[in-house]
Amino acid sequence: MKDNTEFIRQFAPAQHHLHMYIRSLVPNFSDADDLLQEVAATAWTKFESFDPQKAEFKSWLFGIARNKALHSKRRFLRTQNLLNEVQMINAEQFFLNDSSINSDERQDALSECINNLSDEQKKLLLGRYRDKKKSYELADLFKRSAEQVRIQLFRLRKVLKVCVVEKISI
Template identity: 30%
Template structure:
């Protein structure tokens, strides 16, 4: 393909899967401007590495998640030093812009879930994002570059911790 055809193909694929970019940017950046900057950086890095994308080895969505999460986690690590403030751990107000209004009876449970997700480190946050996106353990392993066994173990531990926190919160509220 010519460079122009490659660019057009990339733009079409990116447009089709732009939700991935916005979800990842929304999960790792606090302010709207930072989310836009991160989404642009993800797009740029995806374009730079598009020549290495092999449709025979992975779906575009899987490859894009890998690129997006690598960029977001790298940016988080670069900017998370004292006083940086550009990218921060996820908090409830970050998620408000990502989701439609939940049902009123679910508000408290969703708030607790979002708070829990916000406390996770960058890798575990990525794991939960992909898990909540209904990705298989094989897809998650491929995207994050870890084994399926490691994915299953980490997700199991996260679920166990979440159950404990939700049970504890329910008991405290009773």
């Protein structure tokens, strides 16, 4: 039987990209978290049969995720047909090609860019992404409409996107 730690050792670095891939298949943070958990459970139980000669571990995980998203009968029905099969393969390639170095570099740049935002703007991002607040909840907190909150977040993402690209290309 393969070691727990061997599985964790291989799974940990692939997790972030797997998570992104799953979010592209099932674009809902909460459902994607559940699906990731299912993929991890399946990968663990099938880890014995994983043959590194035949496939890369990350690619093997992506395959499990794709199958889960396509065939899961219990959940994800609302969004499981969002992407067609060609799009799924393209998405897989996109996230497989995103190396850990790239994503670390992006994350560092993002942190620097966010540091330049005002406290209010940071608070809005934290409310949305960390505290998982809906736009109407943020609207209450920030005394504006839900639509205005969504627009403000859109603008922030736009500013951050440009900032991150600039920092990485320096």
